[in-house]
Amino acid sequence: MDTIKFMIDGIEAEVTKGTTVLEAARNQGVDIPSLCYLKEINHSSSCRVCVVEVGPRLIASCTLIAEEGMKIQTNTQKVRDARRASVELLLSDHNQECLSCSRSGGCELQDVSSNLNIRKVTYTGEKSSQEKDYTSPAIVRDASKCILCGRCVGACGTMQTVGAISFAKRGFDTVISTAFGRPLAESTCVNCGQCIMACPVGALSERENIDDVWDDLADPAKYVVVQTAPAVRVA
Numbered sequence: 001m002d003t004i005k006f007m008i009d010g011i012e013a014e015v016t017k018g019t020t021v022l023e024a025a026r027n028q029g030v031d032i033p034s035l036c037y038l039k040e041i042n043h044s045s046s047c048r049v050c051v052v053e054v055g056p057r058l059i060a061s062c063t064l065i066a067e068e069g070m071k072i073q074t075n076t077q078k079v080r081d082a083r084r085a086s087v088e089l090l091l092s093d094h095n096q097e098c099l100s101c102s103r104s105g106g107c108e109l110q111d112v113s114s115n116l117n118i119r120k121v122t123y124t125g126e127k128s129s130q131e132k133d134y135t136s137p138a139i140v141r142d143a144s145k146c147i148l149c150g151r152c153v154g155a156c157g158t159m160q161t162v163g164a165i166s167f168a169k170r171g172f173d174t175v176i177s178t179a180f181g182r183p184l185a186e187s188t189c190v191n192c193g194q195c196i197m198a199c200p201v202g203a204l205s206e207r208e209n210i211d212d213v214w215d216d217l218a219d220p221a222k223y224v225v226v227q228t229a230p231a232v233r234v235a
């Protein structure tokens, strides 16, 4: 198997050709934070949290293939400042009701922010406003917490080959949406829950209150027949 040698934080590393710098670093025990990356499922390279310094440039390590003789720095001031700016931008348009969020304590954005020592968000501006989607009997979507990493899109499309959700619109208006922006219950979603597992934040969560589910099932205005049985176990 062909291998290449390169330097990471001054230490020589040898990896298989074609390995990304992120994977190579992790194989060497060097921690590089990431949010949008999900191995073999999502390589959107959208969050920029995994940037490293290669010569004078900052490059996202999750899609950068390690090359022979490359010199990588993963933890310089420039790298940390760039990561902090990216995370602060994400936080500036993120619902900050962390204490009541079901993902609190297991939120990757929270972890990355804490590791970067972010105590306040210096960016202010317009906020995206979207309503929660409670139409599914199994999944709640809260777009106000979405960081548009695309991991759910990869889990639904690439992994499960369902493709119920994808990116829609552009720029600041970008959203993750079902076809034609329909509620989740009216999409091709099969309630497998893999999108919840892939989500790094609290934008996708399981419906917790069984009474809500039965209320919705009883209300024809809310309940739309989906392809498989809802992920609710009946005793």
Ligand code: FES
Pocket (backbone or CB within 6 Å): 033, 034, 035, 036, 037, 044, 045, 046, 047, 048, 049, 050, 051, 060, 061, 062, 063
């Ligand atoms: Fe590399 Fe998001 S993890 S850009």
